[in-house]
Amino acid sequence: MLAEHQMWQYRLRKRVTRGLLYGVLIAGAALMMLPFIWMITSSIKAPHEMTLRTIQWLPEVPQWQNYKIAWEAAPFDIYFRNSFLIAITVMFIEVIFSSLAAYAFAKLRFFGKNVLFVLFLGTMMIPGEVMLIPNYITMVNFGWVDTYYALIIPWTVSVFSIFLLRQFFLSIPHELFEAAVLDGCGKLKYLITVMLPLSKPALVTVMLFKFIGSWNSFLWVLIMTNTPSMRTIPVGLTYFVSDVGSYYNYLMAASTFAMAPILILFLLLQKQFIQGIARTGLKG
Numbered sequence: 001m002l003a004e005h006q007m008w009q010y011r012l013r014k015r016v017t018r019g020l021l022y023g024v025l026i027a028g029a030a031l032m033m034l035p036f037i038w039m040i041t042s043s044i045k046a047p048h049e050m051t052l053r054t055i056q057w058l059p060e061v062p063q064w065q066n067y068k069i070a071w072e073a074a075p076f077d078i079y080f081r082n083s084f085l086i087a088i089t090v091m092f093i094e095v096i097f098s099s100l101a102a103y104a105f106a107k108l109r110f111f112g113k114n115v116l117f118v119l120f121l122g123t124m125m126i127p128g129e130v131m132l133i134p135n136y137i138t139m140v141n142f143g144w145v146d147t148y149y150a151l152i153i154p155w156t157v158s159v160f161s162i163f164l165l166r167q168f169f170l171s172i173p174h175e176l177f178e179a180a181v182l183d184g185c186g187k188l189k190y191l192i193t194v195m196l197p198l199s200k201p202a203l204v205t206v207m208l209f210k211f212i213g214s215w216n217s218f219l220w221v222l223i224m225t226n227t228p229s230m231r232t233i234p235v236g237l238t239y240f241v242s243d244v245g246s247y248y249n250y251l252m253a254a255s256t257f258a259m260a261p262i263l264i265l266f267l268l269l270q271k272q273f274i275q276g277i278a279r280t281g282l283k284g
Contacts, residue, residue, distance in 0.1 A: 043253035050248045070253040075228055079236035086151050087214035091207050093156040102165035103191045107177055120159050150224045161206045168202035204269050212262055233258045
């Protein structure tokens, strides 16, 4: 009877603890979702509903035409085209460079590998704002101001992506590499045929991080672009705010469809993203 009583107490304590934990997580998730819910509901409100003194979460009559008005108020088709082009191009080029560098740091042997990798990591402590002026001067000297070259090439290498992929590559058994070499497989072929297929979660994580970072890039694009035909979504939204003035429902509508691609991409790839984060760093 005593053992059964202790087991019952243990189960009750475990359920209470789990219930409290879930309650805290649900409350935190709800708190994080409130701004997004407010943005979406505000995007279909009438202008006078945005200035009410009391909080009104749902509109009396949904104003779906707000999205059409917001889309036509600025050249968002150009902004979306530029954002997709830049984000996708930077993402794929970075995956190529990061995979090669991470593979070298993880599996190959060469003089000063560890020292060089530590120096690579040390560059992550340099704030990006410090590099704005040198990078801008470089772009001016190359004649790349207000071109896709300036918006793509400086961001095709990321130390964080190299670090992330290296840690994942280290978790792959080295015996596979030795067996492939004995079978006559070259080092580059081993990377392409063995390492990369086994590293899909880490690659998806790197791609997702880079796509989101490129899509949300604001300060660099603002500095390097002079014409509306080269602006991306974040910079376009800034000019859109000055155009629509106090019509916050149109601004919320524009913000909603500007955020939609990132949200859809994350929902489609969240499984691989979580696997990549969970498995990275198990060895190293």
